[in-house]
Amino acid sequence: MxxxxxxxxxxxxxxxxxxxxxxxxxxxxxxxxxxxxxxxxxxxxxxxxxxxxxxxxxxxxxxxxMIDTHNHLWMTQLKARHAEHTLLEYVYSGGLQNFNFSPEDIYWGQLGGALESIDAGTTTVVDHAHMTCSPDNVDEAIAATAHSGIRSFYCYVPIVRYKSWNPLVPDPDILPNWAFEQLEGLAKAQPFGNGRVSIGFGFDLWFLPKELVVSKWEQVRSWGVKLFTTHYCKNHIFGLRSVPEMLRDYGLLKSGVIVSHATGASEEDGKILSEAGVYVAAAPEVEGQMGCGLPLSFRGDVPVALGADGHFVGPADIMSQMRLALTLARHSRNQKILDDNRFPAANIGTSAQAFNMGTIAGARAVGMExxxxxxxxxxxxxxxxxxxxxxxxxxxxxxxxxxxxxxxxxxxxxxxxxxxxxxxxxxxxxxxxxIKEGDMVSKTVSGAQQLSWGEIAQALMESRERVANKIAQLDIAAGGEAFKRLAQIDSSKLA
Ligand SMILES: [Zn+2]
CATH class of the missing domain: 2.30.40.10 (Urease, subunit C, domain 1)
Known part of the structure; x- marks a missing residue:
């Protein structure tokens, strides 16, 4: 302007x-x-x-x-690599490979993801940013988000970082001071990108002691962060503990929380979430692809918005998620009736409900209705x-x-x-x-300039090759076995 x-x-x-x-x-x-x-x-x-x-x-x-309440925008260079993967295979061969992204790779991946979303008709995204390997990664991701033009909640996720891949050695400093210092600075300086980019908090480290978790959430809230988000898939990979029960018992349902997936949620989970006004971000494409279970979209007991989640696995558009949410809900319900030697007299769910999940419900989920x-x-x-x-x-x-x-x-x-x-x-x-002078500063693209999609695609292809070459040098399977041991995944439960 x-x-x-x-x-x-x-x-x-x-x-x-x-x-x-x-x-x-x-x-x-x-x-x-x-x-x-x-x-x-x-x-x-x-x-x-x-x-x-x-x-x-x-x-x-x-x-x-369209409002996408769960995505990981940085992962553009990993597109098509996880098409046949379950959640377990994806976690160690994809999500954990964030350390192979330089800050420059993060910039292009994030920009590519944000522009893919805009191209798909998405105007707001909740970005579960689990690429916080270094302060530079975060700075580049936020600059790319601001430059893209999308409206976003950049949800800063403390992650387990690894000192080496083979052997797989986690850094014992799981909640490093530098990350929380950076988050405090960002939270107090927000919003960015002409008011479009807000800072949220993403959290998945539910194995940490209660007192530590509560103190970190309270600290982040005190810095002015209003949106919190967490993954919850009740299964043998992410664990069988109830995240909604922990959120309630830890006293963490005080401000905006989005629970992503909640596949496998119990009735009690549903009650906790609906009473607290917590939205579930259902991501039917990824949930179906990766073995997470049926989406909650039309269960009726929890408020639901939609997320593309893995734009590296499937389409980034929310219309696809609306369609798949309806299809899966109808398919699973109708199959039960067919198995009972009857026929469904009418379908459940409506297109109008699905449309609202991708629009006004998403706005409510992020507190911007x-x-x-x-x-x-x-x-x-x-x-x-x-x-x-x-x-x-x-x-x-x-x-x-x-x-x-x-x-x-x-x-x-x-x-x-x-x-x-x-x-x-x-x-x-x-x-x-x-990109104008005075915009969010990026070390990848400096100075005022215009970038066409063609130029961005070229940078993405070069970055993809760099990342792929780094991953190719690793024994991913060995790291995967070590990850299963570290995460205490019961191999007898894998089929
Ligand atoms: Zn996710």
């Missing part, structure tokens, strides 16, 4: 507007006026100031931007515009726009994406990122 007010008119679209009861009404031939980073007017044939950029939305669906997640005057201009007449969308979009997005839309149909009042994708093409 040049300092003058950005004014955009979205002209003559079909606007999807949430009502107070969360139903979505589609308003045909409707304009939206965006001033600066907010929606300032919605109506037909709106008048607009001179100098406004006009985006013709004829034959387009104007939707709230008054600012994002729906289209309304005064809200932030985070908007995803779909082509309504593509071969995929035609006839579906005219019959029911919400169903068309959930059941039919692919990334190809995401025409234009606006985040915080700034157009980031136009007519199906990602726009270059623009």
């Amino acid at each position: 040049t300092g003058s007010k950005t004014i955009i008119l979205l002209k003559n679209g079909t606007v999807l507007q949430h009502q107070s009861d969360d139903t979505v009404v589609s308003l045909p031939n409707t304009d939206i006026l965006i001033q600066d980073n907010k929606i300032s007017a919605i109506g037909s044939s709106l008048s607009f100031p001179s100098g406004a950029e006009i985006i013709d939305c004829t034959n387009k669906l104007v939707s709230p931007g 008054s600012q994002i997640g729906s289209i309304a005057v005064g809200k932030l201009a985070d908007i995803t515009i779909f082509d309504a007449v593509s071969p995929t969308m035609v006839c579906a979009a005219q019959y029911d726009p919400v169903t068309a997005i959930v059941r039919h839309a692919t990334i190809r149909d995401v025409a234009t994406v606006i985040v915080d009042g700034v157009v980031r994708k136009r007519n199906g093409i990602l726009l270059p990122i623009s």
Whole structure:
């Protein structure tokens, strides 16, 4: 932006507007006026100031931007490497390979992940950042997030770091001072990227003593961090202890918490989470691929939002997660009825519910429902515009726009994406990122410059090769066996 007010008119679209009861009404031939980073007017044939950029939305669906409540943006260079892996194989051959990423690799991976999400129509992401091997890694990741233009909660995750791979030797300093000093500085200096990038806290070290866990969470909260997130898959890899019970018993349900997956959650877990207003981030693609179990999306006892989680395993778009959440819920429920020699009289779940999981429920999960997640005057201009007449969308979009997005839309149909009042994708093409003097400083890209997607893709390919070469020099299987012993995984429970 040049300092003058950005004014955009979205002209003559079909606007999807949430009502107070969360139903979505589609308003045909409707304009939206965006001033600066907010929606300032919605109506037909709106008048607009001179100098406004006009985006013709004829034959387009104007939707709230998708909200991804669980992802790991840094992992772009690992795409396709874990396609056949279960959670266990992925953890040691993928997640734990973060030490093979230099800060420069982290910058490109993070930027690639954030832009992949924007391209897919996602405007806000909760980034479970388990790549905190060094302060430089964190600085590069936050700079890349800010440069990308996405709205993000960068959730700083204390991780177990390894001194060597073979033999696998964990660094005993699990909660190093430098990490918490850096987190304190970031928490007190936030937000970054013109207000788009906030600092959250990601935590998975539930094996640590209660007093230590509680004191760290309290400390982080005292620095002004408002969003906390944790993985919870009740199984023989991540453990059988109930994270919701620990959250309750440790007194940690005081502020915004997102529990990712919660597959295998008991009824008691569901009760704890729903009473505390805690959202589960369901990631059906990864949960199905990696042996985590059925998503909770349509169980009905917990509030659910959606996450792409492993953009290195499958598509980054939230529409895919909406679709898969519905399909898996119906498949598992209907199969039980078929096995009982009966036939389902009706399906469970609706496309409208799935749409809300990827929009307004995601906004509630991150505590921003008054600012994002729906289209309304005064809200932030985070908007995803779909082509309504593509071969995929035609006839579906005219019959029911919400169903068309959930059941039919692919990334190809995401025409234009606006985040915080700034157009980031136009007519199906990602726009270059623009790094200005005074932006978040990166050692990878210094000085004011524009970077096209082509240039970023080239840097990503070179970085991917560097990372792949480093991983290729390791005996991954040996490290994996050592990891199973360290994590006390019971081999008799592996099938
Ligand atoms: Zn995850």
